[in-house]
Amino acid sequence: MKMEQEAKEYTLSVLTEDKPGLLNRLTIIFSRRKINISSLNVSSSEVAGVSRYTLVVTETKEHLEKVVKQIRKLVDVLGAFVYDEDQIFYQEIALYKVAASAFEQNGMIEKLVRNNGARIIALDKDHIIIEKTGTKHETHELYLALEPFGILEFVRSGRVAISKSKRKTEAFIKELESSRSNKLSIKDF
Amino acid sequence: MEAAVEIKEKKETVLGSEALLKCLLKENVDTIFGYPGGAIMPVYDSLFKYENKLKHVLTRHEQGAVHAAQGYARSSGKVGVCFATSGPGATNLITGIADAQIDSTPLVCITGQVASHLLGSDAFQETDIIGISMPVTKWNFQVSSADEIPYAISRAFYIAASGRPGPVLIDITKNAQQELMEFKYKSCEKIRSYQPYPDVDEDKILEASKLINEAEKPLVLVGQGVTLSGAEKEFKQFIEKAGLPVASTLLGLSALSTKHPLYVGYTGMHGNYGPNLKTNECDLLIAVGMRFDDRVTGDVNKFAKQAKVIHIELDPAEIDKNVKTDVAINADAKQALKLLTPEVQEKSYESWLKEFKNCDDKEHEKVKSQALFPEDGELKMAEVIHQISQITEGKSIVVTDVGQHQMVASRYYQFDQKKSNITSGGLGTMGFCLPAALGAKLGTPKRQVIAIIGDGGFQMTVQELGTIMQYNIDVKILILNNNFLGMVRQWQELFFERRYSFTEMTNPDFVALANSYNISAQRVSERAELDDRINEWLSTEGPSLLEVMVEKEENVFPMVPTGSSVSDVRLE
Numbered sequence: 001m002k003m004e005q006e007a008k009e010y011t012l013s014v015l016t017e018d019k020p021g022l023l024n025r026l027t028i029i030f031s032r033r034k035i036n037i038s039s040l041n042v043s044s045s046e047v048a049g050v051s052r053y054t055l056v057v058t059e060t061k062e063h064l065e066k067v068v069k070q071i072r073k074l075v076d077v078l079g080a081f082v083y084d085e086d087q088i089f090y091q092e093i094a095l096y097k098v099a100a101s102a103f104e105q106n107g108m109i110e111k112l113v114r115n116n117g118a119r120i121i122a123l124d125k126d127h128i129i130i131e132k133t134g135t136k137h138e139t140h141e142l143y144l145a146l147e148p149f150g151i152l153e154f155v156r157s158g159r160v161a162i163s164k165s166k167r168k169t170e171a172f173i174k175e176l177e178s179s180r181s182n183k184l185s186i187k188d189f
Numbered sequence: 190m191e192a193a194v195e196i197k198e199k200k201e202t203v204l205g206s207e208a209l210l211k212c213l214l215k216e217n218v219d220t221i222f223g224y225p226g227g228a229i230m231p232v233y234d235s236l237f238k239y240e241n242k243l244k245h246v247l248t249r250h251e252q253g254a255v256h257a258a259q260g261y262a263r264s265s266g267k268v269g270v271c272f273a274t275s276g277p278g279a280t281n282l283i284t285g286i287a288d289a290q291i292d293s294t295p296l297v298c299i300t301g302q303v304a305s306h307l308l309g310s311d312a313f314q315e316t317d318i319i320g321i322s323m324p325v326t327k328w329n330f331q332v333s334s335a336d337e338i339p340y341a342i343s344r345a346f347y348i349a350a351s352g353r354p355g356p357v358l359i360d361i362t363k364n365a366q367q368e369l370m371e372f373k374y375k376s377c378e379k380i381r382s383y384q385p386y387p388d389v390d391e392d393k394i395l396e397a398s399k400l401i402n403e404a405e406k407p408l409v410l411v412g413q414g415v416t417l418s419g420a421e422k423e424f425k426q427f428i429e430k431a432g433l434p435v436a437s438t439l440l441g442l443s444a445l446s447t448k449h450p451l452y453v454g455y456t457g458m459h460g461n462y463g464p465n466l467k468t469n470e471c472d473l474l475i476a477v478g479m480r481f482d483d484r485v486t487g488d489v490n491k492f493a494k495q496a497k498v499i500h501i502e503l504d505p506a507e508i509d510k511n512v513k514t515d516v517a518i519n520a521d522a523k524q525a526l527k528l529l530t531p532e533v534q535e536k537s538y539e540s541w542l543k544e545f546k547n548c549d550d551k552e553h554e555k556v557k558s559q560a561l562f563p564e565d566g567e568l569k570m571a572e573v574i575h576q577i578s579q580i581t582e583g584k585s586i587v588v589t590d591v592g593q594h595q596m597v598a599s600r601y602y603q604f605d606q607k608k609s610n611i612t613s614g615g616l617g618t619m620g621f622c623l624p625a626a627l628g629a630k631l632g633t634p635k636r637q638v639i640a641i642i643g644d645g646g647f648q649m650t651v652q653e654l655g656t657i658m659q660y661n662i663d664v665k666i667l668i669l670n671n672n673f674l675g676m677v678r679q680w681q682e683l684f685f686e687r688r689y690s691f692t693e694m695t696n697p698d699f700v701a702l703a704n705s706y707n708i709s710a711q712r713v714s715e716r717a718e719l720d721d722r723i724n725e726w727l728s729t730e731g732p733s734l735l736e737v738m739v740e741k742e743e744n745v746f747p748m749v750p751t752g753s754s755v756s757d758v759r760l761e
Contacts, residue, residue, distance in 0.1 A: 017382050021319060021329075028324050069506035075328045075348055078382045177381045 005060040009038075011088055011161045012064075014053040014071060015045060015078040015169060022076050026053065029070050035059055039092075041158035047170050050078065056159050078173060083163055090161035094139035095121075096130040096146055097153035103128050109149055116142045127152060200373070205335030206231035206366040209299070210239050212342035215374045218270050220244045220261060220631055222254040226274025227314060229301025231366035233272075246631065246660060249652035251278050253624040255285025256650065259294050260628030263611045264586055264636070266419070268295045268349050269628065275302045276314030279360070280321065284618055286356045287325040291615030292440060293417060295354035297345045304364040305333040318360050327355030335368035339375070347377035352385025353504040354417060387505070389520040389528055396516045397475075397499045398532035401431055404473035406541050408464070408496075409433045410456060410485070413440035413614075414478015414503060420523035421445070421607045424477065427530045432537035434545055436464030438479045440614040443604035447583065453545040456755075457485045459596035462556075462747050463548030465758040468493050470544075475499045478522040481511035482615065491754035501525045555760040556746050561601070567740040568716060570594055570669050574601040576723050577639065577667070585637040586611060588629055590622035590646035593675035596745045598641045608633075620649030627653060627662045637665065637727075644670040644696050654706040657732045665727055666708075666734040668699055671741050679744045703734040714738035 016022050023042060030037055038056045045052040057064065064082055071080040100123070103109045109128075113120060118132035132142050139156055203211065209232055213221070221243055225233040236245055248254040251273040258269030269289075273282050279300040289296045303312040319331050328348045330341045338361070345357040401407060415424045421444055428435050428451050435445055436456040445452055454461030456468065465487075468474065474496045479485070486492040489511055500507075500514040501522055508517045518525045560571035574597055577585075583605035589595040589612040604610055611629055613621035626640035647668050657664055674692040681689050703710035709729050713722040714737070726735040747758045 021323070024320065025323055032324065066506070066510055069508075069510075073504070073506050075380065075383045173381065176384065 005062050007058050007060050009056060009058050009085065010061070010064055011083045011085075011090065011159065012053070012055040012057065012068065012071075012080065013083065013161060013163060014055070014080045015172075016051050016053065016074075017076040017078065018044070018049050018051045019076050022051075022074070023053075025074050026071060026077075029067055030057070033063070033067065035063075035067065039158035041160050043160070045169055047173055050169065050173065054159055054161050078176060081163065081165075083161065087165070088161040088163050090135070090159050091133050092136055092139060092157050092159050093131065093133045094142070094154070094156040096132070096143065096151055097127050098130065098146060098149055099152060100125060100127050102149040109146070112142065112145050116145070118142060200371045202369050203372045204231065204235060204366065205338055205361070205368050205370055206235040208335060208338045208370055208372050209342065209361065209366070210235055210243060211372055212339055212374055213270065214242060215376065216268070216342065216346045218243065218268070220246065221270045221272055222246045222248055222257040222261070222628060223272030224248055224251050224254055224274070224278060225272075226278045226301065228275035228303055228363050229272060229278070229299075229361075229366070231363065232299070232301065232361075244631075245272075246656060248624060249655045250650065251281035252284055252620065253650055253653045253656060255282045255296070255298060256288070256618075256621050256624035257628030257631075257653075257656070258296055258298075259285060259289050259621075260588060260611055260625030261632035262294050262296060262628075263625075263632075264608060264629035264638070265632030266608065267632070268297055268346055270297050270299070272299050273301070274314065275300060275318070276316045278314075279318040280316055282358075283321065283325065284616075286322055286358065288613050288616040288618045288621065289356040290325045290327065292613065293354050293413065294356065295349040296356035297342070297349050298356060298358045300358065300360045301366070302331065302360045302362045305362045306364075308333075308362070318358065322358045325356070326358050329358040329360070332359060332361040332365050335365045335370035338365065338370070339373065343375060343377040344380065347380070348383065352383075386521060386524075387503075387519045389518065389524055391528065393516055393518045394525070394528045394532060397518060398529060400473055400497050400499060400516060401433075401475065402534045402536075405538075406467075406471045407431075407433050407473040407475060407538070408467055408471040409435045409475045409477060410438060410479055411435055411441040411444050411477050412438045412479020413444075414501075414522045415441065415444040416608060418478065418503070418522040418524075420478075420526055423523050423526040423530070425449070427526045427533070430530055430535055431533040432535070433475065434538065434542055436460070436468075438482070438485055439599055439612065440610070441479060442599060443607055443609040446605045447603040448605055451542075453542070454549070455599055457482075458487070458749050458751075459600065459745050459747065460749075461549065461600070462552040462758055462760060463545040465747065465749055465755040466548055467545060469495065469754065469756040471496050473497050473499065475501070476512075477501045477526070478503070480504075480507045483511070486511060487749045487753050487755045487757075491756070552747065552760065563716075568714065568719065568737055569743055570597040570739050571601050572716075573667070573669065573719065573723075573737050573739065574598050574641070576719060577727075578603045580723055580727060581637065581639070585609065585639045586629055586633065588612065588622050588626040588638060588640045590642045591617045591619045592643045592646060593671075593679065593743070593745050594641055594643045594669040596676070597669075600745075619646040622646060623650050623666070624653045624656070626664045626666070627657050630662050630664050638663070640664050640666045642666065642668055643675060644668055644672060644694060644699070645674045647699070648696075651702070654703065654708060658706040658708060661731055663730075664732050666703075666732065667726075668734065668736045669739050670696065670699065670736055671739050671743065672696055673741060675743070676745070678742070682742070682744065684750070699734070699736045708732045708734055710734035710736065712736040712738065
């Protein structure tokens, strides 16, 4: 093989038929190469019956290219794409549970929520729930800021990403439907 | 569901179990290898009345069924089909499925499953075969209602046979087999998310032909892709026009006659001296339908670094996986070769070919002369294979197991007809041979099928002698018996200072064992008798077995030790 490349964080976007068992088939490809998936999100896409998987992994580009080719081989996978950080817009969502007493003590938490572009989505007599959307770095910043007040529970979602590419999913799938070729998915890499 | 295609025809109501058989008939299945059990009993009950249309071969173990289906597929070129019940029946298929996956063999494996309402409850003989088989199947699917059966089966056959072939598993719950459904069938012709045949990039064809036309020391490595795409003729035209020397991988053997003047030998760990050495001297390596397995490349960092590499390969995931290519043609071998041949110039490489000849002379002096023509001492495996090759004129189908006998058979059987080499290459499955051979015979009844097995591998699936007996399947079985797990012993000798840790075997009387199955058998240990015994064995009507007692501690050379460069191929 060529020189060892450096591992970097990449975002994978995989379009699939909405079929059970596919998540397993997909993750097997990573686990057999001992690649850790740092985040994974599955959702519907803008095309009915088509799911979009968004995965974040830290790997060398060369290694990842081989993985992506193996993902494309899966019968129910329509397309798989790898993106650098600058080829996508992405967000994660974080929820923080803080004791109501801490919130009521002074205006500090409310100020943090405001300054961080977060919001309070639930408020009851025991605790409040804060929601913050942003990059991992941003949600982590708020975590650190809230930590002195006592975080009762914290959860962060997987990354969701949208590429800057001009490709339209629907047109891409139409092309697959009319073609006997898989060149499209290859050159799109 | 895509299967819901409107077909205006008389509707027929059948049980799911019968629908399955009707689907198989629609896919031109004539032979099924299988083993019944609780969760697949409705299918077997329907099979009872289809006995005249579908030949079912009852093996003695589900592993036997799947290997037999593999042998059938590889000799006939059709999809191999096997049945097993849920739980242990299904898990027993896994080795064969994994073997078919790595060696690109088209299979449709049908397993019974507990009723839908019991799924996930650890019911009797329930196992998550969909989960278990996922990493080793090209596709799998669980049918839980009868009306999904045509959809699943049509897709299964399409996926198994198209593109780079592979195994598919369809798991059918018992209730789905017992439900009534309206039968209609339409073969699958397209799946939008699955594009098995890429358009050939003509620029790549031109780039490749330019490299070929400019080469001074080209070498072709031919793999099973040529056999799978049925491109033997196109391949021969291509290499003959461009005058290219050809070396074969293990699974590529028999794609080109070993007697062809441009054939320079077999490459890889126990391949010939010339092809291994010259891989690191050629200026252009043209890989056709092969995947640069580590048993071919040795240390991949020292493999053909001086050469430009052209890779003709149908599976895009194989391109640049192990060896970086200069020109990759992502295409079916037949299609690519048809386009490439008109673009290459007629050439010949006399002095370059002479170098292979010189290597062969050296190999002959150091290895072959002793292996093929020993004057005294115990029988050697190579001389036995050589005799068989001479007597059969290289025209038989040779099915091998895994180990020394496999390497010797691959080295010394002089294949002269296409689709004649059936062996477990990628997975290296001991126990593959006996069931695969019976399947191969049923796939191509007109051809002679010879099973070459070691004493170790023979005992891994020896129960299939029962299948051979019951159906009187004309397989000629050769056991090369050294009372050792020979290849492991060879490694222990060479790399573990002769610590023969658990490789010596006390074996049963194989002749008596075969006789107990009503299979005629004989044993030979004398050189003077070898020829006669082989002739008798091969001319016996029906199945017969020949046990040849061979030298206990014979080593297979040449050898590229694991992790070494192909240039470091050892002759002794």
